[in-house]
Amino acid sequence: MSEPLRVLITGAAGQIGYALAFRIANGELSPGKKVILHLLEITPALGSLEGVVMELTDCAFPTLQGVVATDKVEVAFKDIDVAFLVGSMPRKEGMDRADLLKANGNIFKVQGEALSNYAKPTVKVLVVGNPANTNALIALTTSSKLSAANFTAMTRLDHNRSLAEIASQLKVTADKVKNVIIWGNHSNTQVPDVSNAVVELDGKTVKVTEKIDEAYLKGDFVSKISLRGGAIIKARGLSSAGSAANAAIDHVKTWIHGTKPGEFVSMAIPVPANQPYGIKTGVVFSFPVTVTNGVIKVVEGLPVSEWLQGKLKATEDELQGERSTAFGALGLA
Incomplete structure (x- = not known):
């Protein structure tokens, strides 16, 4: 029996993360293969994330083997095969692009380090959170054990x-x-x-x-x-x-x-x-x-x-x- 696919979604209680979770749990990434979802959220959103996990459970997907829901990167990124890096800070009123790049850069710097330290060396990383191209570059730059082949951004x-x-x-x-x-x-x-x-x-x-x-x-x-x-x-x-x-x-x-x-x-x-x-x-x-x-x-x-x-x-x-x-x-x- 093949190993389950471990799939991380960051910002998992947000709109895109929510839309992703059910389709991945239902086996859309690799039909017939079991999935373990790793769902990462910021601490204040853990209550909402618990609700997402309850809904996933209630769907009774035959392909969903387990769910890891956490606010800790060392848990979320452990042994993952695929990472959907969705969570990012949206641009707020009065914020210029430089402020947005710095705020999101700090998020993806931490996540790049986590990918390097905890994910499988073959991990496939897709950055969705904007500005996606530059966030992907930051994650790559801070992932000392991974290579360019591990990283993509979404167009x-x-x-x-x-x-x-x-x-x-x-x-x-x-x-x-x-x-x-x-x-x-x-x-x-x-x-x-x-x-x-x-x-x-x-x-x-x-x-x-x-x-x-x-x-x-x-x-x-x-x-x-x-x-x-x-x-x-x-x-x-x-x-x-x-x-x-x-x-x-x-x-x-x-x-x-x-x-x-x-x-x-x-x-x-x-x-x-x-x-x-x-x-x-x-x-x-x-x-x-x-x-x-x-x-x-x-x-x-x-x-x-x-x-x-x-x-x-x-x-x-x-x-x-x-x-x-x-x-x-x-x-x-």
């Missing part, structure tokens, strides 16, 4: 939004659209790109750029995807939770089980040493990737237009700025 939500928007424009279901790309930062500077995307229409596979006007794809499409989170907050009064949890599960499922032949997805990863597409090392940057046997590899050699090159530079510059601000505030090299 799958933006990827899924792109699939859905193109599908809506062409009046097909989202599964008919493949190979959209989110480049760069999970922020307003991200670059949603469909120059390599294809769609299945009437039994034939065609390029999306042959079916949708270029002006839309470089204009309204880009702004709609990059500003979608804010639009959802305005509409429901709360940030994306169900869709964010869904994207996080999609991301880790792909990491565990791999991409399909001929398809790639978007993941934010530490920039590899060969600096694909001219992006400099030292940041976590979203690229088109394939995954085989748990190994993430950037899809290289895709054509980059002058328009796209300019966009890539802007989002790279933002990430370099975030790194400088956060590392300066935290005293990291």
Whole structure:
């Protein structure tokens, strides 16, 4: 009998954590495999976390072998296979980006150290809490026993939004659209790109750029995807939770089980040493990737237009700025 999958969710009583917990407990990450959930919360939220555990118990999931609910990192991070780092401080009124980077940087500094000290050396870490790319970089930098291969940040939500928007424009279901790309930062500077995307229409596979006007794809499409989170907050009064949890599960499922032949997805990863597409090392940057046997590899050699090159530079510059601000505030090299 195989060992159960130990899965950590930080901020587990929050909206995204709550949405994640039940789907993971029901075996969605790796169908048929038993799961032990590790749920971490801050001490004042332990009462709410107890309620989540009660609900998980009442679901009687056959795949849920156990639940560890705690406010102690040494307990939460012990022997985990997968970490969903969701918990982070939201931006408050009057707080500038530097303050946010420092506040969240301290959280992810502690969690990076905990991953290094307690998690399995093969742990797969997905940072969801914003600013996700830079938080992932901080966690990596403070995880002395782990490597870049252990760390990712989430741009799958933006990827899924792109699939859905193109599908809506062409009046097909989202599964008919493949190979959209989110480049760069999970922020307003991200670059949603469909120059390599294809769609299945009437039994034939065609390029999306042959079916949708270029002006839309470089204009309204880009702004709609990059500003979608804010639009959802305005509409429901709360940030994306169900869709964010869904994207996080999609991301880790792909990491565990791999991409399909001929398809790639978007993941934010530490920039590899060969600096694909001219992006400099030292940041976590979203690229088109394939995954085989748990190994993430950037899809290289895709054509980059002058328009796209300019966009890539802007989002790279933002990430370099975030790194400088956060590392300066935290005293990291």
